[in-house]
Amino acid sequence: MKHSHKEHEHEHEGHHNHAEHEHHVGHAYHEEQVEKGIHDDHAHHDHHNHGGGGHAHHNHGSFKELFLKSLPLGIIVMLLSPMFGFQLPFQFTFPYSDIVVAILSTILIIYGGRPFFQGAVDEFKQKEPGMMALVSLGIGVSYLYSIYAVIATYVTGEHVMDFFFEFSSLLLIMLLGHWIEMKAVGEAGDAQKALAKLLPKDAHVVLEDESIETRPVSELKIGDIVRVQAGENVPADGILKRGESRVNEALLTGESKPIKKNIGDEVIGGSTNGQGLLYLEVTETGDKSFISQVQTLIRDAQSQPSRAENIAQKVASWLFYVAIAAALIAFTFWLFTVDLQVAIIFTVTTLVIACPHALGLAIPLVTARSTSLGASRGLLVKDREALELTTKSDVMILDKTGTLTTGEFKVLNVDVLDDKYTKEEITALIAGIEGGSSHPIAQSIVKYAQEQNVQATSFDSIDVVSGAGVEGNANGQKYELISQKAYGQSLDINVPKGATMSILVENGEAIGSVALGDELKETSKELIQVLKKSGIQPIMATGDNEKAAQGAAEVLDIEYRANQSPEDKYDLVNSLKNQGQTVIMVGDGVNDAPSLALADVGIAIGAGTQVALDSADVILTQSDPGDIESFIELAHKTTRKMKQNLAWGAGYNFIAIPIAAGVLAPIGITLSPAVGAILMSVSTVVVAINAMLLRLDKK
Numbered sequence: 001m002k003h004s005h006k007e008h009e010h011e012h013e014g015h016h017n018h019a020e021h022e023h024h025v026g027h028a029y030h031e032e033q034v035e036k037g038i039h040d041d042h043a044h045h046d047h048h049n050h051g052g053g054g055h056a057h058h059n060h061g062s063f064k065e066l067f068l069k070s071l072p073l074g075i076i077v078m079l080l081s082p083m084f085g086f087q088l089p090f091q092f093t094f095p096y097s098d099i100v101v102a103i104l105s106t107i108l109i110i111y112g113g114r115p116f117f118q119g120a121v122d123e124f125k126q127k128e129p130g131m132m133a134l135v136s137l138g139i140g141v142s143y144l145y146s147i148y149a150v151i152a153t154y155v156t157g158e159h160v161m162d163f164f165f166e167f168s169s170l171l172l173i174m175l176l177g178h179w180i181e182m183k184a185v186g187e188a189g190d191a192q193k194a195l196a197k198l199l200p201k202d203a204h205v206v207l208e209d210e211s212i213e214t215r216p217v218s219e220l221k222i223g224d225i226v227r228v229q230a231g232e233n234v235p236a237d238g239i240l241k242r243g244e245s246r247v248n249e250a251l252l253t254g255e256s257k258p259i260k261k262n263i264g265d266e267v268i269g270g271s272t273n274g275q276g277l278l279y280l281e282v283t284e285t286g287d288k289s290f291i292s293q294v295q296t297l298i299r300d301a302q303s304q305p306s307r308a309e310n311i312a313q314k315v316a317s318w319l320f321y322v323a324i325a326a327a328l329i330a331f332t333f334w335l336f337t338v339d340l341q342v343a344i345i346f347t348v349t350t351l352v353i354a355c356p357h358a359l360g361l362a363i364p365l366v367t368a369r370s371t372s373l374g375a376s377r378g379l380l381v382k383d384r385e386a387l388e389l390t391t392k393s394d395v396m397i398l399d400k401t402g403t404l405t406t407g408e409f410k411v412l413n414v415d416v417l418d419d420k421y422t423k424e425e426i427t428a429l430i431a432g433i434e435g436g437s438s439h440p441i442a443q444s445i446v447k448y449a450q451e452q453n454v455q456a457t458s459f460d461s462i463d464v465v466s467g468a469g470v471e472g473n474a475n476g477q478k479y480e481l482i483s484q485k486a487y488g489q490s491l492d493i494n495v496p497k498g499a500t501m502s503i504l505v506e507n508g509e510a511i512g513s514v515a516l517g518d519e520l521k522e523t524s525k526e527l528i529q530v531l532k533k534s535g536i537q538p539i540m541a542t543g544d545n546e547k548a549a550q551g552a553a554e555v556l557d558i559e560y561r562a563n564q565s566p567e568d569k570y571d572l573v574n575s576l577k578n579q580g581q582t583v584i585m586v587g588d589g590v591n592d593a594p595s596l597a598l599a600d601v602g603i604a605i606g607a608g609t610q611v612a613l614d615s616a617d618v619i620l621t622q623s624d625p626g627d628i629e630s631f632i633e634l635a636h637k638t639t640r641k642m643k644q645n646l647a648w649g650a651g652y653n654f655i656a657i658p659i660a661a662g663v664l665a666p667i668g669i670t671l672s673p674a675v676g677a678i679l680m681s682v683s684t685v686v687v688a689i690n691a692m693l694l695r696l697d698k699k
Contacts, residue, residue, distance in 0.1 A: 063115070063182055067175040070112035073104050074168040081146075081164035101164050102150045109143050112171050115178075131316035131359075135174050137323065138355030142167035145348045161345075166352050173684070174360040181364035181384075184371040191298050191593055191614035195291050198270035198590075198611075203235035204228075206279060220285050228278040236269040237289045238280030245276030258440070270590075297570050297594030298615055307582065307600055308385035311643060312363045315650045322657055323354030330661035346662045353660045358649035358683040363642055365691035370638040373696055377630050378606070378621040386617035388642075389600040390635035392582045393536055396628075397573060397595070399587035400542035400552055400560075403605050404625060405518040409441050411448035412496045412519070417503075418511040424454050426512035430504055432457035433472050433481050441500075441516055469502060480505040481514075497551025518548070520555060523626030528556050530629045536584070541569050543591060569595040586628065588612050603628065633696060641694050645687045652683040 080097045116139065119132030146162035153160050205213045206225040217235045220226070225241060228234050234247070246258035249271040258274050261267055267280055268290045286292060327350045334343035367384050374381050381387065401407045414427050431449035434442035435456050449456055459479075462472035468486035472479055484491070487503045491510055495501050499517035503510050531538045540560040542549050549562035561572060569587075573595045576583045585592070585599035588608025593615040596602030604616035605623045613619055620627040656679060658664075 063175055063179040066112055066115065067172070067179045070108055070172060070175055073108050074112075074172040077101050077104050077108065077168040078165050081162060081168075098150050098153065098162070101162075102147055105143060105146065105164055105167060108168060108171060109139060112175055113139050113143075116174065128313075129317060129320045130313040134316045134320045134323070134355045135170070135360070137320065137351055139167055139171050139174075141348055141351040142170070145344075145352075163348070163352050170355060170357060170360075173357045177360040177364040180361075180368050184364070184368040184384075191597065191611050192295055194610040194614045195270075195295050195298075195590070195593075198233060198291060200233050200235050218286075220282050222282055222285060224282045226280050226282060228273045228280060230273055230275050230277065232273050234267050234269050234271050234273060234278075234280065236280075236282045237284040238267055238269075238282045240265045240267055240278060241281050242279035243277045245278050246274040247278075248272040248274060291590075294566055294590055294594055294611075297566060298597045301570070301594055301598035301615075304598065306385055306389075308388050310385070311388070311646055312359070315646050316359065319354055319356075319359070319650055319653055319657075322654065323351055326657045326661040327351050327354075334662060346660070350657055350661045353656050353680075354653065356649050356653050356683060357680055358652065358687045359646070361684060362645035362649040362687050362691075365688055366638060366641045366645055366694065369691050369694045370634060370641075373694060374631070374634050377634075377696065378624075378627055379631050379634060380619040380621060381617070381631075381634075382619070383617040386601045387635040387638045389582055390584060390632060391639045393584045393601065394581040395537045395539060395576050396531055396584040396586065397539050397541050397569070397576075397599070398625075399569075399589070399592050399605075400540055400544055400549065401518055402588045402608065402623075403586055404524040404540065404552060404556065405520050407518060409444045409516050410519045411445060412499050412515045412517045414448075415493055415513045415515075416511075417491065417493070417513060418506075418509065421511055424452070426504060427452055427454045428457045429474070429479060430481060430502075430512065430514050432459050432474060433462060433470055433479055433504075435459070436462050437470070444516060445514065477506055497547075497554055499551070517551070520552060521625055523624055525556060527625040527628055528558055530632070534632060536632075539572075541572055541595075566591040566594050570598055573598045586625075588623075603631065630696065637694060637696070641691060645690055648683055648686050648690065652679060 079091055080093060080101045082091055082093075113136070116132050116135045120129070120136035123129050123133050142163035146164045146167060149160040149162035152158075199217055201217060202214050203217050203220055203224075204227045205215050205220070206227050207213055212227060220236050226235055226238065230245070240261050240263050242263065244260075244262055247261050247267055248258045249268060261278070266283070267278065269284075270291050284290070287296070327347045330350055331343045331347040334346050363384075370384075370387065371381055398404055414423055414430070416423055416426050427449050431446050431454065434445045437443075446456065457474050459472040459474040462470055465471050465480065465482065465486075469480060469482035471481075481502050481504050484501050484503060487505065487510060489510070491503065491513070493501065493513050493515075496515050496517055499515040501513055501515050504512040504514070528538050538556075538558045540549065540553055540556070540558055541564045542552075542560070542562060543564055544562060546562040549560045553560035561568070564572070569585075569592065573583050573585055577598070577600070582601075583599045584601040584603060585595045586603045586605065587593075587596055588605040590609050590611045592604075592608075593611045596604060596612060597615040601618065602616035603618045603620060604612045606613075606619055606621040608623075618631060620631070
């Protein structure tokens, strides 16, 4: 949403109807979560770290701490208890060591197992048992049966096999998997807080006797006059009453050039005052202000559930039902054909085998590998569901300025309109007349002359012509550099699409012209071709005017929407999502933040504002559109690896569960616990190696 001042006003009007339908869904929840600073949980990373995707969110202590504190206990348990009753060379026992193991396991299940049981309760409440239910089943059954085995051994004097080894190894691997994943995904920033920081805490209110009273921004009223000094952030939306300055609205529009403000112009709360002293009359406060409107849009967006399918969750869910069914069948069958003791053994073995160690690491190892690969390419992925959703996306909405274009004014061409002059001479005159100005457009002209190795003409005097341009005297001639409109006569010049044109006039005659515009980034064109090849429809949405937007869109050959306010962009994403499309949004300003949060995948350009970065799922640190291609490749390859690993981790189980239940017992094959353990280790190793094989093509 980059725009001249007029568009600004238009944009503001469209803004005010939003506060009325504020949902506060998820807001208090989000704050509480940010304070805890924990976004954990495996399969439940709901979109933008918000609940609501049908899976409950788990904030149960940091998995790093849980894992590191459980590790020594778990290792002791594994050293003192045989694996599936099968003695390994490094294991040892001593009198009553089984009681020591039982006590340590009890501490382990209460401390390390808690997040899984709490997670399982949440899943059952949602009527969707999945990963947490499966892990809880595995550790719960193995723990309870093992405690029974220890008691039975002492009561009957006969050794009953326990599953303490399986219990502790499973618990440790699941905690490790969660920690790896949390570490990979990292902390998501809070866009709400980043926005709130833009407004100063206090405002300087001018009283009737011209004295200044400092008052908290929250106590400002409409109609108050506030003074904003150079370098300060504007405390509230207002109209300029006295003074003039350039105001940097980069934070709001994503556009870095400061915008000239004259009396009667609108100034947005949160923008930064440049050199001058401004006196503003407050027009909007509280939830009607621009920043609040954007906050509301972000909050609404974040309370929407994610549309990621979460394959791991599905696989775990199937395994849970398969295990329960197989265990019930096995129990019934062995109870009636042999006896209760045998039935219990088969049932427990089935349930313990059901939760594969490999499944706990299948996704986290790929996530960790994918995250580090992405980071080496300048792609920071904050939400792993973004990868899965990218592989299914239909539309990509791209902001223009700063995303597809450089966001900086650049001389596109200099034309000679009078044969007496060469292009160098015209360039020298234009650079000379603009030499004294600090305006970004003037700076870009001076820079262009330097690049062309042209020495700027020295002017005796230079004056600003209000609303038209600049004039000055050099070599006894009077020169003006003014807008086409101010020149007032039509000239036969080929103006590049979307560029602004200034005319150089000597003693009333046009002798040259300069076209300035926002230049497309080199990789933008290639990106659009890649998107079309991948079956993703690109749409450019910009706050720029129709002419500037159309120019860029024609060069890129894409659909576009011009004059877009934050709300318009938000509505565009929303309407596409309502048509069942999966939407990726790419942007860099506060104006893009609501739609970055609402889109299925939000990609923020690294040079953008903190608010945009906090609202997105993915950050491109290099600000290069070409990196979007790398991200799409990363998404496809990562998703493929995740599916392969789940197939390995779960496939082993779909075979092992029936065997453990005794399906092949009639022909003399039962799953010897030792073989079960070896198979389990093999599938875990395969999953780990497969994750490490994830690679990106050379750039």
